[in-house]
Amino acid sequence: DPLQALNPFGPYSALQNAMSRDLQRTVALDLCFPFQLQPCLETGLYHAAVVSPIQYARLSKAQRFPVIAVPAGEGEPIVQPALLVVPADSPIQAVEDLRGETVAFGPAPDSRTHYAALDLLAAHGLQKADLRLELLPIPGSLKHLPNAREVVSCVLSGSAAAGFVDEGEWEELPETSGPAGAIGRDMLRVIARTAALPNQLVISSPRLDPQTLECVQSFFIRAGETHPEALQPLRIERFELPSDELLATCRELAVRESRSAAANGGAEALSPTTDSPAQ
Structure with a gap:
């Protein structure tokens, strides 16, 4: 706006x-x-x-x-997780199956779809270097998208094997897909949930x-x-x-951010250079 x-x-x-x-x-x-x-x-x-x-x-x-x-x-509850989703017909069954794959994240500063998402991957033995990374805008960067609809579209198009979406935004999607390619939750499958955090x-x-x-x-x-x-x-x-x-x-x-950063060779490996201001 x-x-x-x-x-x-x-x-x-x-x-x-x-x-x-x-x-x-x-x-x-x-x-x-x-x-x-x-x-x-x-x-x-x-x-x-x-x-x-x-x-x-x-x-x-x-x-x-x-x-x-x-x-x-x-x-809404005061805390919600982010959901890790894959196409309904995807062969991926577990977080560990994402090694070497592209994963779509939410905005870089987002506590759930970026930071808690990285925590979830790390808990299953996956660091940033274990994923397929982007060439643009910066070589070796994660795939960040501005909102849940972009993430879901990216996953369904095959541009990413999986993606993280807020549970609240997931619930706003129709339960079943509609005409003219309208996206429904039945087109996707949830394979994991992050820690639940407040907005x-x-x-x-x-x-x-x-x-x-x-x-x-x-x-x-x-x-x-x-x-x-x-x-x-x-x-x-x-x-x-x-x-x-x-x-x-x-x-x-x-705490987990520090551990993941060390595993990736430095804090900047996971931390975006900018963050949203507090108010």
Whole structure:
């Protein structure tokens, strides 16, 4: 959306206004790039941030940054896996069968269809070097695609032997294929699932005082009931408290990323050079 690119805070405006009213203090928004995230939270320049699971996992001693709440979309659980799919008639039966094959991933910064996907492959003995890699745009790169439909189309066309799609996007596909080549789930087969992760996490600065932290957390947890109209532009239905298991799964992303990077000869072998800003 070009307008959102010009004003990335537009969808947050209603939530910002509601939060300012409820907390009786001005809430300001800012764009925070990954390299700024930790120092800005540690110094208290930012009181809170909306981050992806991999951004949270990469924080040094992430436990120091309280997770205030976790958002969920309408009718969705707060965590979902990515699914590894192959054509329904594919001879591939297991993850291990993908050695030497092309695998389609989601966007490079995506926590589920990139990072958790690489974790799944590594758990089955496959590193980046074990896959058939791309010549363009960079020789030796993974095949990244912008969304689930592109991944599914790539898999069905034979351009990739398998691909990773978010479970939520998978469920949005029709159960059966339709006329004019419409894609249905019956054309594909799920052979594995990644770890289940949230879309985002709302985290706090360690310098935020306990009373304010409690008020901010209370606002988010009640927002689905008290300010549903403010959540709608963000496609969020509610916020929930995180479980210890959820946080441990998120933090494990960075541990596995380091192991996989070492196995591939360096961090840049798996890590994209850019990441989406936190907000």
